[in-house]
Amino acid sequence: MQSIRAYELIKETFLRKSYIWIVHLSWLGIYVLFGLLFLPTGEEVGLFVFIWGGFFLPLVLSAGIFGDDVASGRICVLATRPVWLGEFYIYRLLGLSLQGAVHLLLAGGLMFALDALLQPGSSSSLGLWLFSSWLLFNACAALSTSLSVVVKGAYNSLVLLLAVVIGFLLLDVLAGYWLERGAADAVRAVVRYAGPPVSLLNRLAKGEYGKYSLGVSKCDLMKTVACTVHCLILTTAYCVVGILILTRRQFSAQRE
């Protein structure tokens, strides 16, 4: 029974809006266009997939994932079922994660095919970039889904995008120019470890935790594992926050 419920809830994330497939197809088309127009190097391909697929895609896919249900009153109906609301959250996030994995695998396949046709050798480390993109996708999807519980409609993605951009810029400016060195490092550390793990995963993808680290790197595997563990724990922390808000919030039968 639980597995059927899980399957249905996961499937729901693929079919909840008609534009989901349009988004996936157009995103894949954009990767191809990028490859054809710019004949990028391996690092440029990886970085583009990392930002476009790992950061922007989960924002679009998770837009209104709970906010629409809150606005329409459907969440009230869901809350009255003998099912823990947290399960809805967990399986919807799993559905998003699965979508991200399939999408990134397809993106990788397309870029490898382009590489073979146009510029052999330019996608050498794409595997690491795809893995990093998927970890970033999960973290951003969890953060956006948690925001969707409190932000009505589909504005959760917009709020997250603005918060990330403005937050990083402000903190970087503040930390860079107005704070003493020690305090600046502390602020950057908070952003680095508590915010979306963009810089950590960027390093992982570039190989800085392995062969191309800035040291003798006897701990290649450890840093890679540490980065993966940190991203998964961060994703879990974002989920826990979202689940706590979802399960404790009182939902009105009225449309918001």
Place this chain on the structure above:
Amino acid sequence: MRKTIYIWTAVVLAGLVLESWAIYTLRLSGERWRFKAIVKDEPAAHALYDRMFETMRSAKSLSYEYSYSSPGEKSRRYMIWLKKPNYFRVEAFSAQGWRSGTLVGDGNNLWVYWPGDCPLIDPEDEEVPREARSNRYMTKPTGLGRHSIGHVVLDLGRGMGMPIVDPSTFHGYTDSLQPYIDGVAGRGTDRIGREKCDVIEVSIMNAQRTWYFWLSQEDHLPRRIKQIIRGAWGNGVDVEDWSHVAIDAEIAPQKFVWSPPADWQRYVAPDPEGELLKAGEVAPDFELQAVDGGTIKLSDYRDKVVWLYVWRSG
């Protein structure tokens, strides 16, 4: 109920421990900051470094293969043969695996030849017909100990990297960075493939550059070299992996012989003298930013003697 609480407490504690370990492992390391990367000299490690050069210089012949890679780029491969007194050969393979240029030193002259397109000809240059871009060669005299194979390797193909240790070291060449070494420190031992290696760290010019060498305990030659260059733009990392290293092995003399086939065309690099100002010519005016943020214009110093000193670090 109590059991559930215990389980969840254990899960949360395990998560906190794992996260603490992850944050500690991922902390920004001292190597990122240049002043922390300067190493103090350790005699034992410096002796290993010197031994590497002694081994290269005292060998009668040396051959090896190395691959040169940077983050995000597929590696390029080189095969090198070196023989005393003044013979050498380098075959270069591009990132796509194709053979690009070949360099041959026959004792008196250096030959570089490209069966494919000559990388020194601009592909956009419409004055050179398509069919005239391939089967080209370049040559110049090369004195013993006065050639740098490392600098010529860059001409073998597009995207080729300069080797971290110049192969001309074998013939007595000393690269310009050696007098600026801050120190050499030991970094333990490691294995590259099946070979046990001593690892040393060399910092140069107040750690503007750092080299890591994995030196085989058997022949004292590198099996891996990592170069970190620190600049205002960030840090650049290059890695060289050596393999098939053979010292004092027999190398067929034909490896070091080449002459251009009749239908090949010589490539002559444009003479930079043609671009230089002649005595008595008026210099073009230019404007540069001064260190205090102001602007300096050459025309401000009209009728005065101006000494232009152009330099770069590294």
